[in-house]
Amino acid sequence: MKIAVLGAGMVGRAIAADLASQHTVTSFDISQPNLEQLKQSSPDVEIRQADLNDYTHYATLLAPYDLVVTAVPGFMGYAVLEAAIRAGKNIVDISFFPEDVLALDALAREQGVTVITDCGVAPGMNNFIIGRYNEEMAIKEALIYVGGLPQHPQPPFLYKAPFSPIDVIEEYTRPARLVENGEIVVRPALSERELLSFDGVGELEAFNTDGLRSLLFTMKHIPDMKEKTLRYPGHIDLIVALQTAGFFNTDAVKVSGQMIRPLDFSAAFLIDQWKLQPGEQELTVMKVMVKSESQTVIYELLDKYDEASQTSSMARSTGYTCTAAVNLIANGLFTEKGVYPPELVGRDKTCFDFVLDYLGERGVHWRKTTRPVGV
Secondary structure, three states: OEEEEEOOOHHHHHHHHHHOOOOEEEEEEOOHHHHHHHHHHOOOOEEEEOOOOOHHHHHHHOOOOOEEEEOOOHHHHHHHHHHHHHOOOEEEEOOOOOOOHHHHHHHHHHHOOEEEOOOEEOOEHHHHHHHHHHOOOOOOEEEEEEEEEEOOOOOOOOOOEOOOHHHHHHHHHOOEEEEEOOEEEEEOOOOOOEEEEEOOOEEEEEEEOOOOOOHHHHOOOOOEEEEEEEEOOOHHHHHHHHHHOOOOOOOOEEEOOEEEOHHHHHHHHHHHHHEOOOOOOEEEEEEEEEEOOOEEEEEEEEEEOEOOOOEOHHHHHHHHHHHHHHHHHHOOOOOOOEEEOHHHHHOOHHHHHHHHHHHHHOOOOEEEEEEEOOO
16 A cells, blocks of 8 residues: 655654555655654655645645555644545544544545544544443543653653644643533643552653543543543643743743744743653553443553664554554555544454554553452
8 A cells, every 4th residue: 555644753753664564655744854864764665855734735745645644743733634635535643633623524524535533642542442442331431641751850841742842832721621420521721630650650640631532522421531641740830830920821022122922932942851862761651441330441551662663652652553543444444434533443343453453563562451340
């Protein structure tokens, strides 16, 4: 199969490299350094510099390809996905944009294409898990805890970001939608903080973030659902201080005669503070809990930077979930037309097991435990 990967960032490079072992892959990005880095590590991947904001040329750009992966920054993700759908291509998306992806379902059906969206680690694997167990039991509560963290945290922030700082700040400022007693409720981001212990990592601080996304609408029958992000204790106190002081404001202020948004300044400053250095060790920790009246099913992940391939855990756990979904389509295991978040794919046991096995073959191991409620 001929596959186009749009975006050659950290995760996009991992996706292209993995797919190239089975398919003919071309990676597109405006950044020549990103493309050259990919080519150096994965010579089988073809590279092509392109302005992916130029949506008018997508029909021509994507014409030679059987399937498209969209791995662009969130701020452009919806427009890129829409343009790829209009080009008539099957798609797997990990752009994690804020817009409602289900608004594109009618267009995808009209074009006769399959779109699996939000297909990373979170959102992504948590959706697969909840969708599968929704078929097995009457879920009363779903809890998701997830964090991407440096293995050796350094002050003052005790954090490194595998993604753009402005995307992380968005996570810290966007109100969090939860489900309580069958109703969608809104809580401030960073609220309801709690300390939890995770094997292999230690004590982490959990707080509300707006990560349920499509689950709010596809799993409306589940009475209680929430997602919390994980950080080392102390990080969020600094974030709250910066937010309170106005460093994340979007109203421009005059500095040396120029109008500057505090948010833009903060993001530019934090790029150096939060950027993962080449070879820097980091980890992804995650726990998904689904509860019925009688039992709790728990899936846990602790994945670390892979020194052999020099691939970050976030790129592995996110990228390989995406490439598993690509192969679901390529192998004819999922053929429904329209836009499908992972929970609507994972409800099929064959698809769910394929994704877990695919990840395990690449060293990303999810551990399952089951216990009676109350234990």
